[in-house]
Amino acid sequence: MHAISRFRPGRASIGAALLATAALVASGLIGAVPASAASAPRAHRITVHPEIFQAGAKAPNATFSCQNLPMDGSQGPRCYQAAQIQNAYNITPLLKRGINGAGRTIVIVDAYGSPTIASDLQTFDAAMGLSNPSFRQIAPAGSPPPFDVNDANQFGWAVETTLDVEWAHVTAPGAKIVLAVAASNNDADILATTKYVVDHNVGDVISQSFGEAEACMDPALLKEQHKLFEKAVGKGITLVASSGDSGASQPSCDPNSTAALFAASTPASDPNVTAVGGTTLTADPSTGAYQSETAWTEPFGCNPPAVAATDVNCSGGGFSTIYARPSYQSALQKNHARGVPDVSYNAGVAGGVLIFSATLNVGSGLPADAAVFFVIGGTSAGAPQWAGLAADADQLGRHRMGNINPALYSIAQAKPHYAAALHDITTGNNDVAEIGGGFNAGARWDPVTGLGTPNAAGLLPLLVKHAK
Helix, strand or coil: CCCCEEECCCCCCECCECCCCCCCCCCCCCCCCCHHHHHCCCCCECCECCCEEEEECCCCCCCCHHHHCCCCCECECCEECHHHHHHHCCCHHHHHCCCCCCCCEEEEEEECCCCCHHHHHHHHHHHHCCCCCCEEEECCCCCCCCCCCCCHHHHHHHHHHHHHHHHHHHHCCCCEEEEEEECCCEHHHHHHHHHHHHHCCCCCEEEECCCEEHHHCCHHHHHHHHHHHHHHHHCCCEEEEECCCECCEEEECCCCCCCEEECCEECCCCCCEEEEEEEEEEECCCCCCEEEEEECECCCCCCCCCCCHHHCCECCCEEEEEEECCHHHCCCCCCCEEEECCEEEECCCCCEEEECCHHHHHHCCCCCCCCCEEEECCHHHHHHHHHHHHHHHHHHHCCCCCCCHHHHHHHHHCHHHHHHHEECCCCCECCEHHHCECCECCCCCECCCECCEECHHHHHHHHHHHCC
16 A cells, blocks of 8 residues: 655636625626627636645555545545445435435536546446446537646646546436536636536536636626526536635636636536535544534634745635625625525545546656555535535435526525524634634534535435425
8 A cells, every 4th residue: 555645736716806896786797798708718727736645556446545534634535435435425224215316417527638538437437336327428519629637727627637527426326417618728618518508408417617706707707607507407417516715705817827816716606506515524434424623724824824826725705896795695695796606515635535637647757557545635625515415405305406506595595494404603704814714614504614514415405305
């Protein structure tokens, strides 16, 4: 078994950030678009740089040494396998009943993709005791360039793709998976890919493990995205997105800057999207039985102060400067702006999840077929797993759930239902020293962990009941 070593091509922080100054409008979306923006949208790239640790090899049904490491990260990050996460979030009872997303399709939207993802998924499933799903890849808005493992941008997206596909499968092992690959990580290409998925009704749930500050996306494209999301939920499609890994900030829109400024992340901030923040989950090292959670802040992350924006490791959250507070949030948060996240999920690198990727092997100097797994964290781990839960809910309810946010907030307003459905995370914060603060976790909804993490066996029946 390999020793745990830190492999750090970059950060799990996604996108770039700048505090927007646009006024809120009653519709929740800026109405006016400058003529120059409408005629020639400015290009911006969404980058992903996952934080990865080498965990070592594993035989089927065996364990990793990292499963028993202390949660403080002093000996490297603790890791969790599929069964442990299924147990921690009480997904296992649903799976035993056959509620596993069968008959539903999850669409994963990513840029560039990974050249080894199909075989990686098979290797991952064999090690985790999962059956292989129906899996296919599409590139509906143009094919990406030939993959270059030495291109940090493409490499980061390959790792992200692996995380998204493998862990969506963990929470909905019976669902079909479609990987929709954008030709590049430019906003326009990602949006074009998502548009095809919505227009052609490719799946029931769409997972988006990426984001950027609202001000970094061209206003014309942002408006187009909002209309597309309205169309999607009108079809009953559920949209899920990660809230970001930079706490109450996002990196600057300037790719050469290390500045960190207050900002919420899009697409998570759109009121049609379920935004997923991050926690640090402490579960039994063997069984995965739930023990406790706090807001996600790595020992080397938000506190103590990061040296640069790229070093921040904590739950993205805050308030939109584009969208007004949606009606479903009015009873639980008093800010007049849309607040994110809506919910959370395990995101810690300390307590991270395991992935397998032959591409990652090569990028870290190992043979492609090395039986090595890696520990990975970030809010991008939570988005595909919540997408899987949405697919499970679709199966349970025998219809598409659409925008699940109104149902989630309705459940949270009834204390007995809330206690049965979600873990309320009340400790921790997403303060970022560079911006002079952030927000605190607290009772019920907060702009760090939202409404909390799922108790799936309790949540899904209530979600089906409350969904319109």
